[in-house]
Amino acid sequence: MEWGLTGARVIVTGGAAGIGLAIARGFAEAGAIVHVCDIDQGALDALPAGITGSRADMGDAAQIEGFVTGAIAAMGGLDTLVNNAGISGPTAPVDEIDDADWCACLEICLTGQFRATRHAAAALRQSDNGSVINISSLAGRLGFGLRTPYAAAKWGVIGFTKSLAIEMGPDGVRANAILPGIVSGERQTRVLRQKAERHGRSLAEVEAEALRYTSTGAYVTAEDIANQALYLASPLGRAVSGQAISVCGDTQMLT
Numbered sequence: 001m002e003w004g005l006t007g008a009r010v011i012v013t014g015g016a017a018g019i020g021l022a023i024a025r026g027f028a029e030a031g032a033i034v035h036v037c038d039i040d041q042g043a044l045d046a047l048p049a050g051i052t053g054s055r056a057d058m059g060d061a062a063q064i065e066g067f068v069t070g071a072i073a074a075m076g077g078l079d080t081l082v083n084n085a086g087i088s089g090p091t092a093p094v095d096e097i098d099d100a101d102w103c104a105c106l107e108i109c110l111t112g113q114f115r116a117t118r119h120a121a122a123a124l125r126q127s128d129n130g131s132v133i134n135i136s137s138l139a140g141r142l143g144f145g146l147r148t149p150y151a152a153a154k155w156g157v158i159g160f161t162k163s164l165a166i167e168m169g170p171d172g173v174r175a176n177a178i179l180p181g182i183v184s185g186e187r188q189t190r191v192l193r194q195k196a197e198r199h200g201r202s203l204a205e206v207e208a209e210a211l212r213y214t215s216t217g218a219y220v221t222a223e224d225i226a227n228q229a230l231y232l233a234s235p236l237g238r239a240v241s242g243q244a245i246s247v248c249g250d251t252q253m254l255t
């Protein structure tokens with residue numbers, strides 16, 4: 001499909017693995033110039049051809065500023081910022097979660113998006129197709145028991161996105177949030193395994209229960225999320241802003 005993104009300048013945070021890598025690869029295959037950051041140097045070293053990357057910790061304000069401003073300078077501007085970086089946070093009842101784990105989850109999943117956007121805003125306003133795509137989660141619409149820091153951060157992402165759309169819309173920049181459902185991959189397996197261990201159940205049982213509340217009965221793939229991001233960033237998505245878009249196979253509940 002022709003997305004109209006040839007030559008578009010794109011930043012993807014947390015873009016060396018998982019959903020972030022699928023998004024970065026999708027943009028690169030569409031002809032965009034893509035620069036990613038990640039905390040995993042090994043993953044950065046293994047990036048496919050056509051994608052460049054820098055090491056940056058999205059929990060560190062100075063590293064975020066250096067990464068974003070450096071990427072914009074190297075690419076000569078910016079058309080799309082994809083705020084993807086995040087962590088799963090602890091899996092535990094609220095009274096067993098300590099301050100450090102709570103703060104780390106919000107720092108990376110929410111405050112990191114604010115910081116990256118702050119440093120990208122001026123460049124995005126200069127684009128003729130400016131777009132911010134924030135990765136939230138279905139937990140940001142439904143909530144998620146035993147995952148309160150993560151859910152709180154992802155609800156915050158939606159509020160940030162809606163406000164950003166109102167603020168930057170007059171400058172020709174649109175902002176949207178994507179809410180992935182149960183995405184196949186190592187990270188989701190880790191979360192389900194933690195829950196299974198906590199309740200003394202098998203991973204297969206917990207997995208089947210999670211998918212029971214999804215109409216399609218199937219995992220979402222990282223490529224499904226990438227396709228939505230490409231649409232939102234492309235000229236085809238010019239009329240879409242301020243939206244929280246679920247890509248979840250119609251999941252009714254997170255368990």
